[in-house]
Amino acid sequence: GAVVSQHPSRVICKSGTSVKIECRSLDFQATTMFWYRQFPKKSLMLMATSNEGSKATYEQGVEKDKFLINHASLTLSTLTVTSAHPEDSSFYICSARVDGYEQYFGPGTRLTVT
Amino acid sequence: QKEVEQNSGPLSVPEGAIASLNCTYSDRVSQSFFWYRQYSGKSPELIMSIYSNGDKEDGRFTAQLNKASQYVSLLIRDSQPSDSATYLCAVNLSGNTGKLIFGQGTTLQVKP
Numbered sequence: 001g002a003v004v005s006q007h008p009s010r011v012i013c014k015s016g017t018s019v020k021i022e023c024r025s026l027d028f029q030a031t032t033m034f035w036y037r038q039f040p041k042k043s044l045m046l047m048a049t050s051n052e053g054s055k056a057t058y059e060q061g062v063e064k065d066k067f068l069i070n071h072a073s074l075t076l077s078t079l080t081v082t083s084a085h086p087e088d089s090s091f092y093i094c095s096a097r098v099d100g101y102e103q104y105f106g107p108g109t110r111l112t113v114t
Numbered sequence: 115q116k117e118v119e120q121n122s123g124p125l126s127v128p129e130g131a132i133a134s135l136n137c138t139y140s141d142r143v144s145q146s147f148f149w150y151r152q153y154s155g156k157s158p159e160l161i162m163s164i165y166s167n168g169d170k171e172d173g174r175f176t177a178q179l180n181k182a183s184q185y186v187s188l189l190i191r192d193s194q195p196s197d198s199a200t201y202l203c204a205v206n207l208s209g210n211t212g213k214l215i216f217g218q219g220t221t222l223q224v225k226p
Contacts, residue, residue: 032212043202043218044158049211093157100163101146101206103214108157 002028002098006106013084013113021079021109023094029074030096034103035067038091050077084113117141118205120217128225133190135220137203140184146206147179147186148214153199162188193224 003026013019023033031052036044048069049057056069066088068080081088089112095103118139127133135149146165150158164170164177164186176189186205190197200221204214 034213044216046213049213097212100165101212101214102148102160102163103204103212104160105150105157 002026002096002104004030004094004096004104004106006094006109008109009107010110011112013111015085015113016083018080018082019084019111021081021092021094021111023077023079023096023106025075025096028096028098030077030098031074032097033071033077034095034097035069035077035079036093036095038093038108044093047079081111084111086113089113117215118203118217120201120203120220122218123221124223125220126223126225127193129193129195131193131224133193133197133222133224135188135190135201135203135222136185137187137205137217138185139203139205139215141205141207142181142184144205144207147177148204148206149175149177149186149188150202150204150216151199152202152219158202190222193222195224195226198222198224 005024007022033050035047038044046059047062050069050071052071052074058064071077093108095105120137149162151161152158162177164179170177174191178187200219202219203217207213
């Protein structure tokens, strides 16, 4: 299957700082990437759809000014959590769409805000 | 009604048995269906995709789709302890957004 990487895998930051998470498709070009967050023992919650060269489409209830998404190339999308607070602590996972509607997930980034 | 529903479990089966995981969805126009496996603390891994009514087999896994009844299932034959994980059903929404809607997942426990 297609390989998607994420960096960093784990990050701890202080409240009020910003954190950038990178998502890369390693062996294919992804016109569409998705960002999810997942709380413990809960299912995936789609945050936004990221299309190369255009603005991200955010799901209802997701603050676009807080979660900045940039999809600058066909292999890279970034999520920046701005002014992070403890309630932003979560498992953030990106995925990339391949052919059709199959999505392959990155390994995830565990964010802890202290 | 949730768009994609799964029994959260846990579903417990003995090693070597068949595990049967079920999923129902509400959007009649959905055309693409996926099963993901997620180990604790890890991200989801795609294990099966199915687009047409009927069965699709891949190794020990068989996906079954019935669009008329709006359900999709996953059978795992000869279950192994390493199959213990949460299995997520995902359905593509109608239209071409590429967005998937995930069920809450069914936790499978395979006991040696």
